[in-house]
Amino acid sequence: MNKFWIVLAHTYFTKLKSKSFLITTMITALLVFGVANLNHIIEFFSDDETKTVAVIDKTNKLYEPLKAQLKTSGKKDIDLQMFKGTEEKAKEKVQNGEWQAYVVLGYDDKQLPKAAYYAMTVADSDTLLQLEHALQQIKTTLATAKIGLSPEQVKELYEPVVFDKVALEKNAKTEEELNQARSLVYILLFAIYIFVIMYGNMITMEVATEKSSRVMEILISSASPVQQMFGKIFGVALLSLTQFILLFVIGYTSIKGNSEMTSIFGFEQIPVATLVYAVVFFLLGYFLYATLFALLGSLVSRIEEVQQMITPVTLLVVAAFFIAMFGLSDPEAPFITVTSFIPFFAPMIMFLRVGMLNVSIWEVALSIGLLVATISFFAYFGAKVYRGGVLMYGKTTSFKDIKKALQLTKK
Structure with missing residues (x-):
């Protein structure tokens, strides 16, 4: 057991x-x-520079309403200026940099507003949208006046429909709480996805590097392959947890000090249970995939073969992530419920459900129990494969090499 701790400490501090x-x-x-x-x-x-936009008003009626509409909308970065000259003169001023752009206002065949916007480029979509929105409001006002609607009727027409959303389930999250939970769960899901792939690959690469340099032959004489395997897995787990906690603290403190970002990401009040589940499922997901990555890493003899060997496992992680992304918009879908109990998907999918829904304790316990059982199986099976796999050299052909590794273990 002492050798296990030596391997763990060596792996952790060397990488750290x-x-x-x-x-x-x-x-x-x-x-x-x-x-x-x-x-x-x-x-x-x-x-912050104010953008000067000249207006050539061929109707002599639209300039003032347009200016008032922009002022009503609270837009202060556009300075409208009436211009009585020709379009050729206006074009020269834009080309000389005196104006950002100029707009020509007129009426269409229905006597409703239309406009043409001239600038050196039309890449400034913000200015374009502000002017277009303001002119659209004027057009709506004129069009409704033509058919005899009063301002009160127009206001009533455009008032948003009353649509109350009431959850009948006891202690169900409100819409605001769901939106906040969705942002938080998305961030943590992305973190789990990145860390599992990154550190799982690290384990595989480390085993493959040691084998390709023949260091493994020296290592197995001082510590058993099983001690090496679990020493590396737990050592890299501590490393990933160290980095995860550090980055989370930096992100959390930065967002908490920024009121605007706090409301966006939903960090006003993070439930303690959500953070606990995040750590639990992060660690369980890591140990599940780390065991598989270590097993596969023991089968390759060259670093070049690593990606080919671990691709199926990596695709499982990717599939779990995309299923979780789908589940963010519909966490109660039967497909999401079923996959939350499949061990390869549970670290992300069950965490998604507990973060956004009121999931029964027995469901969470069952999912965690299945995960722990699967990890235990792969740890037992992986240790046997690892014991023989680290002694295998030569080109890796397929997953049939697992059988060869098991045969070497029995010798």
Whole structure:
């Protein structure tokens, strides 16, 4: 048992001190901090300069309503200016950089507003949309006036329908709580997906590297293959948990200090149960796939063969992630309920359900029980394959090599 702890500590501290881990963690932490403060970053780099847009009003009636409509909408970055000159003169001013653009207002054949927008480029979609929306409001007002509707009738017509959403289930989440839970669950699902693939690949690559350099022959003389396998799995698990906690703390504290992002991501009040389930399913999902990755890593002799061998397992993780993405919009779908009990999908799908719904304790317990049983089976089976697999050299042909590894274990 002492050798197991030596392998675990060696795996953990070697990876923890490696330049690749430190650089990756630093870059990821900066990205997390950047996303959490994205609104402040956008504001810092945004151009606050007012955009001057000239208006040639051929109707002599639309300029003032357009200006008033823009003011009503609260848009302050567009400065409308009436221009009495020709379109050729207006074009020169835009080309010289005096104006951002100019707009020609007129009436169509139904005597309703129409406009043409001229600028050096039409890439500034924000300005275009603001002007188009303001003119659309004016058109609606004129069109309704033509058919004899009063302003009160128009207001009543465009009032949103009253549509109350009432959940009859006891302690069911409100729509606001569901939206917040959806954002939080999405972030944690994405984290589980990335960490499982990244650190599962790390285990496979480490075993394959040791075998390809013949270091494995020295290692098995000092510690049994089973001790090596579980030492690496738990060592990398501690490493992933260290990085996960560090990044979560950075992201959580950054978002909590940003009221706008807090409301977007739903971090106003995170249920403790959701965080506990996130850690539980993260660890269970990691151990399930890490055992499989370690098993497959023991079968390859060259690093070049790693991706080919682990592709089926990687596709399982990808499938679980996409099923979870579908479940975010319909977590009560029968398909989601069924897959939440399948061990390969449960770490993401059951976590999705407990994060968004009131799931019975027995369902969660059953899912976790099936997961633990599957992990135990693969740990037992994987240890046997690993014991023989680390002694196999030569080109890996297929999963039939598992049978060869088991035969070597018996010798």
